[in-house]
Amino acid sequence: MQNVKIVVTGPFNAGKTQFIRSISEIDVVNTERKITSKAEQVKSQTTVAMDFGRITVDDDLILYLFGTPGQRRFDFMWEILSEGMLGFVVMVDSTRPETFREARRILETFRAYAPTPYIVAANKQDMADAWDIDDLRLSLRLADDVKLLPCIATDKDTVKTILIELLYSILELMD
Amino acid sequence: MALKGNLADFPIIQILNLVSLARKTGSLVLQHDDTRSVLSFQTGKLIFSQYGNEDNGLVNVLLLAKKISRKQSELMHARSVNLTDKQLGLMLVNAGYISQAEILDCLRQYYSGVLKRFFTKVDGLFEFRDGVSPPPDRIMVRIALENLIIEGSRQMQEWEVLQEEIPSLEMAVKFKDREGVNVRNLQLSVQEWTVVKYITPRNTLRQIARVNHMNDLEIRRVIYTLLQAGIVELVRPAGAPKMDISSAMPDKSQREQRSVINRIIDRLKTA
Numbered sequence: 541m542q543n544v545k546i547v548v549t550g551p552f553n554a555g556k557t558q559f560i561r562s563i564s565e566i567d568v569v570n571t572e573r574k575i576t577s578k579a580e581q582v583k584s585q586t587t588v589a590m591d592f593g594r595i596t597v598d599d600d601l602i603l604y605l606f607g608t609p610g611q612r613r614f615d616f617m618w619e620i621l622s623e624g625m626l627g628f629v630v631m632v633d634s635t636r637p638e639t640f641r642e643a644r645r646i647l648e649t650f651r652a653y654a655p656t657p658y659i660v661a662a663n664k665q666d667m668a669d670a671w672d673i674d675d676l677r678l679s680l681r682l683a684d685d686v687k688l689l690p691c692i693a694t695d696k697d698t699v700k701t702i703l704i705e706l707l708y709s710i711l712e713l714m715d
Numbered sequence: 716m717a718l719k720g721n722l723a724d725f726p727i728i729q730i731l732n733l734v735s736l737a738r739k740t741g742s743l744v745l746q747h748d749d750t751r752s753v754l755s756f757q758t759g760k761l762i763f764s765q766y767g768n769e770d771n772g773l774v775n776v777l778l779l780a781k782k783i784s785r786k787q788s789e790l791m792h793a794r795s796v797n798l799t800d801k802q803l804g805l806m807l808v809n810a811g812y813i814s815q816a817e818i819l820d821c822l823r824q825y826y827s828g829v830l831k832r833f834f835t836k837v838d839g840l841f842e843f844r845d846g847v848s849p850p851p852d853r854i855m856v857r858i859a860l861e862n863l864i865i866e867g868s869r870q871m872q873e874w875e876v877l878q879e880e881i882p883s884l885e886m887a888v889k890f891k892d893r894e895g896v897n898v899r900n901l902q903l904s905v906q907e908w909t910v911v912k913y914i915t916p917r918n919t920l921r922q923i924a925r926v927n928h929m930n931d932l933e934i935r936r937v938i939y940t941l942l943q944a945g946i947v948e949l950v951r952p953a954g955a956p957k958m959d960i961s962s963a964m965p966d967k968s969q970r971e972q973r974s975v976i977n978r979i980i981d982r983l984k985t986a
Contacts, residue, residue: 544963544975563986597982601975626963626976645879648949652883655951656960683948700983707980710960714973 545604546706547621548591549646550631551639555663555693556607557591559631562699564593564605619653627657627706631693632680634662634670640679647680657709661691661702718843722747727833728867730841735759735860742847747839754830755849761858763849764829771825773800773818773854780821782813799852822856827863834870835932870932877935880942884921884931887952888914888938891945898946910937916953 548556561568568591591607606621622628628650632643643660650658662676671679677688687705691698718733722745730743738759745752750767765771774795778788795803807813849855890898903911906929913923924934941947964972 597978601978603979624962626960641879645882649882652885704980704983707976710976714969
Protein backbone atom coordinates (compact mmCIF):
# COMPACT_ATOMS: atom_id res chain seq x y z
CA MET A 541 0.00 0.00 0.00
CA GLN A 542 1.37 3.38 -0.95
CA ASN A 543 0.47 6.58 0.88
CA VAL A 544 1.00 10.06 -0.51
CA LYS A 545 0.11 13.37 1.06
CA ILE A 546 -0.87 16.89 0.18
CA VAL A 547 -0.70 19.65 2.79
CA VAL A 548 -3.38 22.32 3.06
CA THR A 549 -2.12 25.47 4.74
CA GLY A 550 -3.14 29.11 5.14
CA PRO A 551 -3.92 31.74 7.75
CA PHE A 552 -6.32 31.36 10.64
CA ASN A 553 -9.95 30.87 9.53
CA ALA A 554 -9.04 30.58 5.83
CA GLY A 555 -11.15 27.44 5.43
CA LYS A 556 -8.57 24.67 5.58
CA THR A 557 -10.60 22.30 7.72
CA GLN A 558 -13.69 22.80 5.55
CA PHE A 559 -11.62 22.22 2.39
CA ILE A 560 -10.49 18.81 3.64
CA ARG A 561 -13.93 17.98 5.02
CA SER A 562 -15.52 18.59 1.59
CA ILE A 563 -13.43 15.98 -0.19
CA SER A 564 -12.37 13.46 2.46
CA GLU A 565 -14.11 10.09 2.39
CA ILE A 566 -13.75 9.76 6.15
CA ASP A 567 -14.87 12.17 8.81
CA VAL A 568 -11.97 14.53 9.16
CA VAL A 569 -9.84 13.59 12.11
CA ASN A 570 -9.24 16.95 13.63
CA THR A 571 -7.90 18.47 16.77
CA GLU A 572 -10.18 21.46 17.16
CA ARG A 573 -10.31 23.27 20.44
CA LYS A 574 -12.47 26.07 21.71
CA ILE A 575 -10.93 29.48 21.08
CA THR A 576 -10.16 31.44 24.19
CA SER A 577 -8.30 34.40 22.70
CA LYS A 578 -10.64 37.34 22.05
CA ALA A 579 -8.63 38.50 19.03
CA GLU A 580 -9.21 35.19 17.32
CA GLN A 581 -12.92 34.83 18.05
CA VAL A 582 -13.99 34.95 14.42
CA LYS A 583 -15.06 31.35 14.91
CA SER A 584 -15.65 29.24 17.98
CA GLN A 585 -13.16 26.45 17.37
CA THR A 586 -9.79 26.11 15.67
CA THR A 587 -7.29 23.44 14.67
CA VAL A 588 -4.41 23.11 17.11
CA ALA A 589 -2.34 20.24 15.70
CA MET A 590 -3.58 19.15 12.29
CA ASP A 591 -6.56 18.04 10.28
CA PHE A 592 -6.40 14.74 8.59
CA GLY A 593 -8.49 13.57 5.64
CA ARG A 594 -8.26 10.55 3.36
CA ILE A 595 -9.08 9.64 -0.23
CA THR A 596 -8.64 6.01 -1.23
CA VAL A 597 -7.48 6.04 -4.85
CA ASP A 598 -7.45 2.28 -5.41
CA ASP A 599 -6.44 -0.94 -3.70
CA ASP A 600 -2.87 0.13 -3.16
CA LEU A 601 -2.84 3.93 -3.18
CA ILE A 602 -4.20 6.37 -0.60
CA LEU A 603 -4.02 10.15 -0.72
CA TYR A 604 -3.92 11.86 2.67
CA LEU A 605 -4.74 15.51 3.17
CA PHE A 606 -3.13 17.25 6.11
CA GLY A 607 -4.35 20.66 7.27
CA THR A 608 -1.97 22.83 9.25
CA PRO A 609 -3.06 24.84 12.28
CA GLY A 610 -3.69 28.47 11.38
CA GLN A 611 -2.52 30.11 14.56
CA ARG A 612 1.07 31.28 14.77
CA ARG A 613 1.88 29.55 18.01
CA PHE A 614 1.60 26.22 16.21
CA ASP A 615 4.07 27.15 13.44
CA PHE A 616 6.47 24.49 14.70
CA MET A 617 4.09 21.88 13.21
CA TRP A 618 4.64 23.11 9.66
CA GLU A 619 8.06 21.64 9.06
CA ILE A 620 6.95 18.26 10.36
CA LEU A 621 3.80 18.23 8.24
CA SER A 622 5.57 19.36 5.08
CA GLU A 623 8.06 16.49 5.13
CA GLY A 624 7.53 14.15 2.18
CA MET A 625 4.52 15.98 0.73
CA LEU A 626 3.60 15.87 -2.96
CA GLY A 627 2.70 19.52 -2.92
CA PHE A 628 0.69 22.04 -0.95
CA VAL A 629 -2.39 24.22 -1.17
CA VAL A 630 -2.34 27.70 0.35
CA MET A 631 -5.85 28.75 1.32
CA VAL A 632 -6.60 32.46 1.48
CA ASP A 633 -9.82 34.00 2.75
CA SER A 634 -10.65 36.38 -0.14
CA THR A 635 -12.84 38.49 2.13
CA ARG A 636 -10.23 39.27 4.79
CA PRO A 637 -7.42 41.45 3.45
CA GLU A 638 -5.96 41.67 6.94
CA THR A 639 -4.86 38.04 6.53
CA PHE A 640 -3.10 38.50 3.17
CA ARG A 641 0.22 39.40 4.75
CA GLU A 642 0.02 36.28 6.89
CA ALA A 643 -0.79 34.26 3.76
CA ARG A 644 2.34 35.67 2.09
CA ARG A 645 4.41 34.74 5.13
CA ILE A 646 3.06 31.18 5.13
CA LEU A 647 3.64 30.84 1.41
CA GLU A 648 7.24 32.04 1.62
CA THR A 649 7.92 29.87 4.65
CA PHE A 650 6.59 26.74 2.95
CA ARG A 651 8.48 27.57 -0.23
CA ALA A 652 11.63 27.75 1.86
CA TYR A 653 10.90 24.42 3.64
CA ALA A 654 10.19 22.28 0.63
CA PRO A 655 10.79 22.77 -3.08
CA THR A 656 7.47 21.17 -4.02
CA PRO A 657 4.70 22.45 -6.28
CA TYR A 658 1.92 24.51 -4.77
CA ILE A 659 -1.31 26.23 -5.66
CA VAL A 660 -3.10 29.17 -4.07
CA ALA A 661 -6.84 28.79 -3.44
CA ALA A 662 -8.79 32.03 -3.15
CA ASN A 663 -11.51 30.84 -0.78
CA LYS A 664 -14.95 32.33 -0.12
CA GLN A 665 -15.24 33.63 -3.67
CA ASP A 666 -19.02 33.28 -3.35
CA MET A 667 -19.11 36.09 -0.80
CA ALA A 668 -20.09 39.60 -1.87
CA ASP A 669 -17.02 41.24 -0.39
CA ALA A 670 -14.50 38.77 -1.83
CA TRP A 671 -11.53 40.36 -3.56
CA ASP A 672 -11.13 39.77 -7.29
CA ILE A 673 -8.61 37.14 -8.28
CA ASP A 674 -6.45 39.66 -10.15
CA ASP A 675 -6.32 42.00 -7.15
CA LEU A 676 -5.52 39.08 -4.90
CA ARG A 677 -2.63 38.05 -7.16
CA LEU A 678 -1.10 41.51 -6.87
CA SER A 679 -1.73 41.72 -3.17
CA LEU A 680 -0.23 38.30 -2.51
CA ARG A 681 2.66 39.18 -4.83
CA LEU A 682 2.24 36.01 -6.84
CA ALA A 683 4.23 35.64 -10.03
CA ASP A 684 2.20 35.08 -13.21
CA ASP A 685 3.17 31.41 -13.36
CA VAL A 686 1.80 30.64 -9.89
CA LYS A 687 -1.66 29.07 -10.08
CA LEU A 688 -4.27 31.08 -8.17
CA LEU A 689 -7.77 29.66 -8.46
CA PRO A 690 -11.15 30.66 -7.07
CA CYS A 691 -12.43 28.32 -4.39
CA ILE A 692 -15.46 27.71 -2.22
CA ALA A 693 -14.33 25.27 0.42
CA THR A 694 -17.88 24.05 1.06
CA ASP A 695 -18.26 23.17 -2.62
CA LYS A 696 -16.74 19.79 -3.40
CA ASP A 697 -16.33 20.60 -7.11
CA THR A 698 -14.10 23.62 -6.57
CA VAL A 699 -12.07 21.65 -4.01
CA LYS A 700 -11.61 18.89 -6.59
CA THR A 701 -10.53 21.44 -9.19
CA ILE A 702 -7.90 22.88 -6.86
CA LEU A 703 -6.43 19.48 -6.09
CA ILE A 704 -6.48 18.36 -9.72
CA GLU A 705 -4.76 21.58 -10.82
CA LEU A 706 -2.07 20.98 -8.20
CA LEU A 707 -1.60 17.44 -9.52
CA TYR A 708 -1.32 18.79 -13.08
CA SER A 709 1.44 21.11 -11.84
CA ILE A 710 3.20 18.07 -10.43
CA LEU A 711 2.88 16.28 -13.78
CA GLU A 712 4.27 19.34 -15.59
CA LEU A 713 7.24 19.25 -13.26
CA MET A 714 7.97 15.70 -14.37
CA ASP A 715 8.02 16.60 -18.08
CA MET B 716 16.21 35.79 42.17
CA ALA B 717 18.65 36.09 39.27
CA LEU B 718 17.41 38.07 36.34
CA LYS B 719 18.21 35.66 33.55
CA GLY B 720 16.50 33.95 30.67
CA ASN B 721 16.22 33.97 26.89
CA LEU B 722 15.50 36.96 24.66
CA ALA B 723 12.95 34.79 22.86
CA ASP B 724 10.78 34.87 26.00
CA PHE B 725 11.84 38.22 27.42
CA PRO B 726 12.81 40.74 24.72
CA ILE B 727 15.53 43.31 25.26
CA ILE B 728 12.97 46.13 25.50
CA GLN B 729 11.36 44.50 28.52
CA ILE B 730 14.74 44.02 30.18
CA LEU B 731 15.62 47.68 29.60
CA ASN B 732 12.28 48.73 30.97
CA LEU B 733 12.89 46.73 34.11
CA VAL B 734 16.45 48.04 34.53
CA SER B 735 15.23 51.60 34.07
CA LEU B 736 12.24 51.38 36.42
CA ALA B 737 14.14 49.51 39.12
CA ARG B 738 17.14 51.87 38.67
CA LYS B 739 19.43 48.87 38.58
CA THR B 740 23.21 48.93 38.74
CA GLY B 741 25.11 46.07 37.17
CA SER B 742 25.95 44.42 33.88
CA LEU B 743 23.69 42.60 31.47
CA VAL B 744 25.58 39.77 29.81
CA LEU B 745 24.12 38.59 26.50
CA GLN B 746 25.12 35.35 24.82
CA HIS B 747 24.09 35.33 21.17
CA ASP B 748 25.36 33.82 17.89
CA ASP B 749 28.48 32.46 19.66
CA THR B 750 29.21 35.98 20.90
CA ARG B 751 29.21 37.42 24.41
CA SER B 752 28.25 41.05 24.81
CA VAL B 753 27.91 43.28 27.84
CA LEU B 754 25.71 46.28 28.61
CA SER B 755 26.50 48.04 31.89
CA PHE B 756 24.12 50.23 33.85
CA GLN B 757 24.28 52.55 36.82
CA THR B 758 21.05 53.46 38.62
CA GLY B 759 19.08 52.56 35.49
CA LYS B 760 21.24 54.45 32.99
CA LEU B 761 23.44 52.89 30.30
CA ILE B 762 27.08 53.66 31.08
CA PHE B 763 29.10 51.26 28.92
CA SER B 764 28.73 48.54 26.29
CA GLN B 765 30.83 45.94 24.60
CA TYR B 766 29.70 43.91 21.57
CA GLY B 767 31.57 40.61 21.40
CA ASN B 768 35.27 41.21 20.87
CA GLU B 769 34.76 44.43 18.93
CA ASP B 770 37.21 47.18 19.77
CA ASN B 771 35.33 49.74 21.88
CA GLY B 772 38.43 51.66 22.92
CA LEU B 773 38.40 55.43 22.66
CA VAL B 774 40.63 55.53 19.56
CA ASN B 775 38.37 53.22 17.61
CA VAL B 776 35.23 55.02 18.80
CA LEU B 777 36.64 58.35 17.59
CA LEU B 778 37.63 56.76 14.29
CA LEU B 779 34.12 55.33 13.79
CA ALA B 780 32.66 58.76 14.58
CA LYS B 781 35.01 60.23 11.94
CA LYS B 782 36.60 62.54 14.52
CA ILE B 783 40.02 61.24 13.55
CA SER B 784 41.44 59.75 10.37
CA ARG B 785 42.71 56.19 9.96
CA LYS B 786 46.28 57.48 9.96
CA GLN B 787 45.70 59.47 13.17
CA SER B 788 44.17 56.42 14.81
CA GLU B 789 47.22 54.31 13.94
CA LEU B 790 49.51 56.98 15.43
CA MET B 791 47.39 57.19 18.56
CA HIS B 792 47.36 53.42 18.95
CA ALA B 793 51.14 53.37 18.71
CA ARG B 794 51.64 56.20 21.19
CA SER B 795 49.01 55.27 23.75
CA VAL B 796 50.01 51.67 24.42
CA ASN B 797 50.41 52.32 28.13
CA LEU B 798 47.60 54.82 28.47
CA THR B 799 44.09 54.07 29.65
CA ASP B 800 41.14 55.54 27.76
CA LYS B 801 40.68 58.09 30.54
CA GLN B 802 44.30 59.22 30.31
CA LEU B 803 44.19 59.34 26.52
CA GLY B 804 40.96 61.34 26.57
CA LEU B 805 42.45 63.84 29.01
CA MET B 806 45.54 64.17 26.86
CA LEU B 807 43.50 64.86 23.72
CA VAL B 808 41.35 67.44 25.49
CA ASN B 809 44.39 69.20 27.00
CA ALA B 810 46.11 69.26 23.62
CA GLY B 811 43.00 70.90 22.17
CA TYR B 812 42.37 68.16 19.59
CA ILE B 813 38.86 67.53 20.76
CA SER B 814 36.55 68.75 23.50
CA GLN B 815 35.36 66.65 26.43
CA ALA B 816 31.77 67.07 25.25
CA GLU B 817 32.68 65.65 21.83
CA ILE B 818 34.38 62.62 23.38
CA LEU B 819 31.37 61.93 25.57
CA ASP B 820 29.03 62.39 22.64
CA CYS B 821 30.99 59.88 20.53
CA LEU B 822 30.94 57.36 23.37
CA ARG B 823 27.20 57.87 23.88
CA GLN B 824 26.61 57.21 20.19
CA TYR B 825 28.78 54.12 20.27
CA TYR B 826 27.38 52.62 23.47
CA SER B 827 23.76 53.20 22.44
CA GLY B 828 24.61 51.84 18.97
CA VAL B 829 25.70 48.57 20.56
CA LEU B 830 22.50 48.40 22.57
CA LYS B 831 20.37 49.06 19.47
CA ARG B 832 21.86 46.03 17.77
CA PHE B 833 19.93 43.91 20.26
CA PHE B 834 16.56 45.31 19.18
CA THR B 835 16.44 42.73 16.40
CA LYS B 836 17.92 39.84 18.34
CA VAL B 837 15.08 37.43 18.93
CA ASP B 838 17.11 34.70 20.54
CA GLY B 839 19.99 34.49 23.01
CA LEU B 840 20.63 33.98 26.70
CA PHE B 841 20.83 36.93 29.05
CA GLU B 842 21.83 37.40 32.66
CA PHE B 843 21.85 40.55 34.72
CA ARG B 844 24.75 40.57 37.17
CA ASP B 845 23.97 42.91 40.02
CA GLY B 846 26.70 45.37 40.98
CA VAL B 847 29.16 44.28 38.26
CA SER B 848 30.83 47.40 36.81
CA PRO B 849 32.81 47.94 33.60
CA PRO B 850 36.63 48.00 33.75
CA PRO B 851 37.66 51.07 35.81
CA ASP B 852 40.02 52.41 33.12
CA ARG B 853 37.19 52.96 30.66
CA ILE B 854 35.29 56.21 30.21
CA MET B 855 31.70 55.89 31.33
CA VAL B 856 28.73 57.98 30.25
CA ARG B 857 25.15 58.20 31.43
CA ILE B 858 22.44 57.52 28.86
CA ALA B 859 18.77 57.58 29.88
CA LEU B 860 16.97 54.50 28.63
CA GLU B 861 13.53 55.99 27.93
CA ASN B 862 14.27 57.19 24.39
CA LEU B 863 16.11 54.00 23.56
CA ILE B 864 13.13 51.97 24.75
CA ILE B 865 10.77 54.02 22.57
CA GLU B 866 13.04 53.64 19.54
CA GLY B 867 13.47 49.94 20.28
CA SER B 868 9.72 49.37 20.51
CA ARG B 869 9.23 51.02 17.12
CA GLN B 870 12.03 49.00 15.61
CA MET B 871 10.68 45.76 17.04
CA GLN B 872 7.28 46.46 15.52
CA GLU B 873 8.91 47.18 12.18
CA TRP B 874 10.99 44.04 12.58
CA GLU B 875 7.87 41.92 13.13
CA VAL B 876 6.25 43.26 9.97
CA LEU B 877 9.42 42.79 7.93
CA GLN B 878 9.87 39.27 9.19
CA GLU B 879 6.36 38.43 8.12
CA GLU B 880 6.94 39.88 4.68
CA ILE B 881 10.35 38.30 4.22
CA PRO B 882 10.49 35.28 6.53
CA SER B 883 13.66 33.78 5.14
CA LEU B 884 16.92 35.37 4.01
CA GLU B 885 17.72 32.17 2.13
CA MET B 886 15.42 33.34 -0.66
CA ALA B 887 16.62 35.44 -3.61
CA VAL B 888 14.99 38.27 -5.55
CA LYS B 889 14.85 39.01 -9.23
CA PHE B 890 13.73 42.03 -11.18
CA LYS B 891 10.15 41.93 -12.40
CA ASP B 892 9.53 42.40 -16.08
CA ARG B 893 7.38 45.49 -16.02
CA GLU B 894 6.81 47.48 -19.14
CA GLY B 895 7.97 51.08 -18.89
CA VAL B 896 9.92 50.61 -15.65
CA ASN B 897 13.62 51.30 -15.98
CA VAL B 898 15.61 50.60 -12.84
CA ARG B 899 18.12 53.30 -13.79
CA ASN B 900 15.41 55.94 -13.49
CA LEU B 901 14.39 55.01 -9.97
CA GLN B 902 15.17 57.38 -7.12
CA LEU B 903 16.82 55.04 -4.68
CA SER B 904 18.96 55.71 -1.62
CA VAL B 905 22.66 54.86 -1.62
CA GLN B 906 21.94 51.77 0.50
CA GLU B 907 19.22 50.64 -1.90
CA TRP B 908 21.54 51.03 -4.90
CA THR B 909 24.22 48.94 -3.22
CA VAL B 910 21.66 46.16 -2.81
CA VAL B 911 20.26 46.54 -6.34
CA LYS B 912 23.77 45.94 -7.70
CA TYR B 913 23.72 42.39 -6.36
CA ILE B 914 20.16 41.44 -7.30
CA THR B 915 20.14 38.22 -9.25
CA PRO B 916 18.52 34.84 -8.51
CA ARG B 917 22.05 33.52 -7.92
CA ASN B 918 22.46 35.57 -4.70
CA THR B 919 20.47 34.86 -1.57
CA LEU B 920 19.38 37.82 0.53
CA ARG B 921 21.77 36.69 3.24
CA GLN B 922 24.68 36.83 0.79
CA ILE B 923 23.67 40.30 -0.38
CA ALA B 924 23.46 41.47 3.24
CA ARG B 925 26.86 40.01 4.04
CA VAL B 926 28.63 41.64 1.12
CA ASN B 927 27.07 45.01 1.98
CA HIS B 928 27.75 44.69 5.73
CA MET B 929 24.04 44.99 6.47
CA ASN B 930 22.20 43.38 9.36
CA ASP B 931 19.00 41.34 9.01
CA LEU B 932 16.80 44.38 9.62
CA GLU B 933 18.57 46.59 7.09
CA ILE B 934 18.48 44.08 4.24
CA ARG B 935 14.81 43.30 4.92
CA ARG B 936 14.03 47.02 4.95
CA VAL B 937 15.57 47.55 1.51
CA ILE B 938 14.06 44.43 -0.03
CA TYR B 939 10.65 45.29 1.41
CA THR B 940 10.83 48.73 -0.21
CA LEU B 941 11.71 47.17 -3.57
CA LEU B 942 8.96 44.55 -3.19
CA GLN B 943 6.38 47.19 -2.31
CA ALA B 944 7.38 49.22 -5.34
CA GLY B 945 6.85 46.13 -7.48
CA ILE B 946 10.42 46.25 -8.78
CA VAL B 947 11.47 42.81 -7.60
CA GLU B 948 9.89 39.51 -6.63
CA LEU B 949 10.99 36.79 -4.24
CA VAL B 950 12.25 33.63 -5.91
CA ARG B 951 14.04 30.51 -4.85
CA PRO B 952 17.77 31.00 -5.33
CA ALA B 953 19.24 29.58 -8.54
CA GLY B 954 21.47 27.13 -6.70
CA ALA B 955 18.65 25.78 -4.50
CA PRO B 956 17.44 22.23 -5.06
CA LYS B 957 15.00 22.06 -7.96
CA MET B 958 11.36 21.36 -7.26
CA ASP B 959 10.84 17.65 -7.01
CA ILE B 960 8.53 15.16 -5.40
CA SER B 961 11.00 12.32 -4.94
CA SER B 962 10.75 12.59 -1.15
CA ALA B 963 7.02 11.93 -1.46
CA MET B 964 7.59 8.78 -3.54
CA PRO B 965 11.16 7.76 -2.80
CA ASP B 966 11.32 4.32 -4.48
CA LYS B 967 9.44 5.04 -7.68
CA SER B 968 10.73 5.54 -11.19
CA GLN B 969 9.50 8.64 -13.03
CA ARG B 970 7.05 6.48 -15.01
CA GLU B 971 5.63 5.04 -11.82
CA GLN B 972 5.43 8.49 -10.25
CA ARG B 973 3.46 9.76 -13.24
CA SER B 974 1.17 6.76 -12.96
CA VAL B 975 0.51 7.52 -9.28
CA ILE B 976 -0.38 11.14 -10.04
CA ASN B 977 -2.62 10.16 -12.97
CA ARG B 978 -4.46 7.62 -10.80
CA ILE B 979 -5.13 10.28 -8.18
CA ILE B 980 -6.40 12.68 -10.83
CA ASP B 981 -8.75 10.03 -12.25
CA ARG B 982 -10.00 9.22 -8.78
CA LEU B 983 -10.65 12.85 -7.93
CA LYS B 984 -12.54 13.40 -11.17
CA THR B 985 -15.02 10.73 -10.17
CA ALA B 986 -15.20 11.72 -6.50
